[in-house]
Amino acid sequence: MSVAWAQTRKDGAARTGMLATPHGEIPTPAFMPVGTRGTVKTLDADDLERCGADMVLANTYHLMLRPGADTVAKLGELHGFMSWPGPILTDSGGYQVFSLNPKVDEEGVTFRSIYDGAPVELTPERAVAIQEALGSDVAMVLDVLIGLPAGEEETRVAMERTLRWAERSLAAKTRSDRALWGIVQGGSDPKLRARSAAATAALGFTGFGIGGLSVGEAPQARNLAVEAVVAELSEAAPRYVMGLGDTEGILDCVARGVDLFDCVLPTRLARHGKVLSRSGDFSIKRAEWASSTEPIDEDCRCVACRRYSRGYLRHLFATKEFLGPRLLSLHNLTYTLDLMSSIRTAIAEEAFDEFRAETIGVRSMIN
Template identity: 50%
Template sequence: MTSQPNLTSAGNGVAQPAFAFATSAIDGRARTGLITTAHGQIRTPAFMPVGTAATVKAMYPAQVKQLGADVVLGNTYHLMLRPGAERVARLGGLHQFMNWPHPILTDSGGFQLMSLSKLRKITEKGVTFQSHIDGARYELTPERSIEIQGLLGADIQMQLDECVRMPCAREEADRAMQLSLRWAERSKAAFGALPGQGLFGIVQGADVPELRVESARKLIDIGFHGYAVGGLAVGEPQDVMLAMLDVVTPILPADRPRYLMGVGTPDDLVESVRRGVDMFDCVMPTRAGRHGLAYTRHGKVNLKNARHAEDTRPLDEASPCEASSAWSRAYLHHLVKSGEILGMMLLTWNNLAYYQELMAGMRAAIAAGRLDDFIAETKDGWARGEAAA
């Protein structure tokens, strides 16, 4: 059950809450609760809008908060390249720099480095790579990744890991997982948290259950404030992702948050919450919004389609989000087809609103002991809406 967080000193005479996680309700393997950080509490299950380069694209920070987001994600790789972690630190840290006085989680950069396979070299020490911006050479080690995240002032920091594409050979999955474990030990040794900050380890092992189990158990032995499941949502079928969660989440400590990285669709979210995941991030709702795709309780709506050209209905007349209820599909179709920035803004707003409504619905359903019913009703709404479209 949720309790009052312990307070520790930040060294400036101001008491800060210690990093903590407490559940308030459990329904099957799903749970709802609170993560406490120096910059506020995160209600779980939580969806974190992605603010890769210190901005959630096409959104004002206050809008993101008003939609119900308690935490956003920033990215070590992108921020180390531009504007630079040291510069952000001189300017007061990432919270002040982006005017987001709430919790921030920073991804260590491992996933982005996977996409730079032609521009990077991985060794025991770390990763050397060329910037995708100007070709300059950089080195990212577990220690430097933690240093950067500390300079940014992130409330939740991630170990540096190696993420491999699937499908891959078992030998390759094993090699990357073992390297990630060694980097996890170095990341923890380098972590010098201020009060209210936490460090998460990342479970790797591709689609091999035995490797996932080994990774999870050895990370638990090292000891982290929370545990992420990485290396999924990289093109594998949903059933493979869910099978890995079925293997991993029962092993992870019940008193620590569980974070599924880079996921996902609304269906991915509800099925992963059902399996005990507490935290998610994904570019999908913002990227889809910039490309004409809306997520709603009636399913997906592709505003590029000509059938919306004279449709006077809003995306969702019952939604509390103005972007969902105040403009017609015909107008949104016009904006998308015209390449107008307002179209990207409105659809991003709608999508993030729906994602936060979905998470709030799951939190309430877990508290009421009816998550399975909520998921069934939600999926029925998607199916009926898309059948009628």
């Protein structure tokens, strides 16, 4: 079977749906924890299931260099390699490669491996071939990213090259049991975003990433860009804002019809002692928690909240114990995945606007 998404309910522009893949169905809106090198840092596959993860993301860039796509393929593709039976999405590697100041021409990008300095070439065709070898359920096209702030001309040139690469990517696709989604670019200019979305859709993709957002732009600029993109895309296709994972950002995007998210934020913040919570995000390292017997959140079902006090968690960070980042990673992912579950329930009950206002209201009172 292949990959297909179908809408189930709608509440304003917000919608629920079901993404069917060869490795199971996942309800949307959904959030994908990020397993950069084939592992969500400090967590194993059982942990991810307990957190409520339905689908995870893995990074093509890291896996193509270490251990290499052929090795992953021999070890049972990503699902066997990671022992993750559920759906997996891979990014194309573009985001990481473009952060390394690569040589870019019409053919592709050339960069030096962070591991041994050897030159590596990545073309749209190779990005597809690598992801097909990795065996991810959903692969993403190689897109052209630009540093911010960027002028209109630079943004337009990158967006147009992304379109040409998207066409080459589709032509290179060989696996009918896997999906390849396009990526909409265009910076924070709604006109360019709309052009990119319409042209990417015209190529015939069945799903759409919205790239180049959540890179420091103001929430209002991001929201306008998302609105411009969604207006050009078919209702029947899933929309995925790449690299976004904060509570307010997720709620803003779901309100505009976005179905899928990924972000390193919940686990990266966890490793730095930052807690995501219903009542506002905070640092577990603060001195005021030293003698606190309270859990992070008494209503949270995760092991960090069920068994441990803020005082103990603060101690783990003060003494740099491995368990601290692990417990906060479990909590922050449980928080984010439960947020998605609540969002789906609210949409099904046609109460998304109220849920969103209440969630943001409670968090902003404390913050």
